[in-house]
Amino acid sequence: MFKFQKEQEIVNLAGVKxxxxxxxLPTVLAGTIFYDKHEIVxxxxxxxxxxxxxxxxxxxxxxxxxETGSPHIxxxxxxxPEGITHxxxxxxxxxxxxxxxxxxxxxxxxxxxxYVSEVGLADKAIYNSINMSINASEIEALALSDIDSxxxxxxxxxxxxxxxxxxxxxxxxxxxxxxLLSIADRCGIVNKLIDPSITPMGNGAGIxxxxxxxxxAKWGHPTGSGIxxxxxxxxxxxxxxxKDPVLYKICDIGSTCLQQAAAGDFILYGPIEYAPxxxxxxxxxxIMISEAVADLDIEPVARHPVNLLV
Amino acid sequence: xxxxxxxxxxxxxxxxxxNPKSRIxxxxxxxxxxxxxxxxxxxxxxxxxxxxxxxxxxxxxxSNIRYIxxxxxxxxxxxxxxxxxxxxxxxxxxxxxxxxxxGAIPFIENISREAVERFQQxxxxxxxxxxxxxxxxxxxxxKYEGLGEAYPDEPFVATSQKKRRSTFTVxxxxxxxxxxxxxxxxxxxxxxxxxxx
Numbered sequence: 001m002f003k004f005q006k007e008q009e010i011v012n013l014a015g016v017k018x019x020x021x022x023x024x025l026p027t028v029l030a031g032t033i034f035y036d037k038h039e040i041v042x043x044x045x046x047x048x049x050x051x052x053x054x055x056x057x058x059x060x061x062x063x064x065x066x067e068t069g070s071p072h073i074x075x076x077x078x079x080x081p082e083g084i085t086h087x088x089x090x091x092x093x094x095x096x097x098x099x100x101x102x103x104x105x106x107x108x109x110x111x112x113x114x115y116v117s118e119v120g121l122a123d124k125a126i127y128n129s130i131n132m133s134i135n136a137s138e139i140e141a142l143a144l145s146d147i148d149s150x151x152x153x154x155x156x157x158x159x160x161x162x163x164x165x166x167x168x169x170x171x172x173x174x175x176x177x178x179x180l181l182s183i184a185d186r187c188g189i190v191n192k193l194i195d196p197s198i199t200p201m202g203n204g205a206g207i208x209x210x211x212x213x214x215x216x217a218k219w220g221h222p223t224g225s226g227i228x229x230x231x232x233x234x235x236x237x238x239x240x241x242x243k244d245p246v247l248y249k250i251c252d253i254g255s256t257c258l259q260q261a262a263a264g265d266f267i268l269y270g271p272i273e274y275a276p277x278x279x280x281x282x283x284x285x286x287i288m289i290s291e292a293v294a295d296l297d298i299e300p301v302a303r304h305p306v307n308l309l310v
Numbered sequence: 311x312x313x314x315x316x317x318x319x320x321x322x323x324x325x326x327x328x329n330p331k332s333r334i335x336x337x338x339x340x341x342x343x344x345x346x347x348x349x350x351x352x353x354x355x356x357x358x359x360x361x362x363x364x365x366x367x368x369x370x371x372x373s374n375i376r377y378i379x380x381x382x383x384x385x386x387x388x389x390x391x392x393x394x395x396x397x398x399x400x401x402x403x404x405x406x407x408x409x410x411x412x413g414a415i416p417f418i419e420n421i422s423r424e425a426v427e428r429f430q431q432x433x434x435x436x437x438x439x440x441x442x443x444x445x446x447x448x449x450x451x452x453k454y455e456g457l458g459e460a461y462p463d464e465p466f467v468a469t470s471q472k473k474r475r476s477t478f479t480v481x482x483x484x485x486x487x488x489x490x491x492x493x494x495x496x497x498x499x500x501x502x503x504x505x506x507x
Binding site: 106160 | 388415484485489496
């Protein structure tokens with residue numbers, strides 16, 4: 001393992017600390033709730049869902065976090081303004097944890113940013129994400145909101161190389177007039193969480209691992225990803241899934257360790273149901289990484305798995 | 311004249327291969343609809359960039375395919391179906407952006423403008439976005455599976471440019487400390503001895 005020469009920023013999001021040198025802080029884990037085809041969702045457009053089941057899932061993640069020492073974030077996925085509003089209300093009622101507001105549609109993300117500002121939840125919200133699809137109206141909505149934390153996505157649809165992804169953040173890679181980091185500054189984003197963007201395997205999933213290290217070395221911002229998207233988009237594995245669902249879960253959950261070994265500070269691990277498996281898996285990696293950097297003058301925090309579980 | 315590329319379909323994906331000589335392929339967007347072997351290819355497509363590229367590459371490498379039925383539910387935000395229709399109608403601009411697409415990130419990275427033009431010339435798209443009724447889908451498949459002739463040109467092999475590109479550079483700094491004696495230069499990805507710097 002290794003230590004970055006560049007000072008590594010640690011951000012504090014509603015009490016959850018993310019970033020630092022490998023082995024210093026436990027990996028922050030975000031499970032997704034209300035995702036596409038999530039069985040607890042009854043009507044995604046209207047934001048209707050089984051409240052008891054949703055509460056149970058959030059508690060499951062919270063208990064896993066408490067036991068292992070890995071802090072947690074709730075990743076809220078919504079597809080309509082009405083839906084995401086209900087989801088935000090519910091999650092903030094049930095848990096004190098920070099939450100990600102995520103949607104494939106810019107208009108829904110903009111609405112969520114406006115809503116959390118209105119109801120005083122902006123300090124707990126993390127915008128997901130500032131990416132190359134951002135337009136003037138989304139920039140304006142985010143700038144007008146009180147949100148100051150965002151994931152910044154290194155996806156470059158024209159050049160998925162390491163250089164292409166880094167340039168997207170730095171200068172817009174010739175596709176945007178300015179880099180996404182600069183756009184984030186204009187939007188008032190103080191806590192920048194870099195996501196190198198997990199493209200499918202065969203289209204540069206592995207490059208995202210290298211970019212994690214490169215981005216931390218260059219900027220020092222906390223960096224992480226939704227690495228499970230690589231196995232979940234793997235057609236070969238998906239064909240095996242029908243015969244052997246356990247095999248699929250092993251690859252999906254196990255991918256967490258790869259991102260941690262590549263210096264990831266946070267991981268969007270996918271379905272929140274996997275919390276009881278992901279948290280111990282991540283704790284195992286954190287312990288080993290912490291031991292591996294012990295001679296580099298990196299001290300793990302008190303509530304690090306190395307201090308809680310071994 | 312050869313009508314099918316040797317290793318067709320060239321790109322793997324969430325689809326099943328039916329009759330390679332069929333004139334029609336079926337794209338079910340975000341829906342999973344039971345495939346029929348009467349279509350050359352039958353599968354989903356959820357993204358406005360890589361998904362669109364795969365459909366183009368696999369369609370133009372089989373000259374038998376003259377029709378593509380675009381059905382199933384659209385993927386929200388990504389608008390994969392809308393983007394496929396847009397690239398067929400309008401092509402791509404100088405930056406590789408699909409003209410007229412309102413998908414989130416509608417850019418083409420791995421295939422050439424010539425491949426897009428071949429796609430426009432070779433196939434006719436049927437816009438049936440939202441259709442999930444298998445009976446209705448099969449009516450269209452059966453109507454077109456043997457209709458007309460193959461495209462009068464050899465299959466177009468649009469090889470991906472994404473495969474390993476070496477960007478090896480000589481390490482110039484040690485920005486990651488591995489131990490007292492070893493450093494890593496993140497730009498080159500090379501681990502070096504401290505005395506090298």
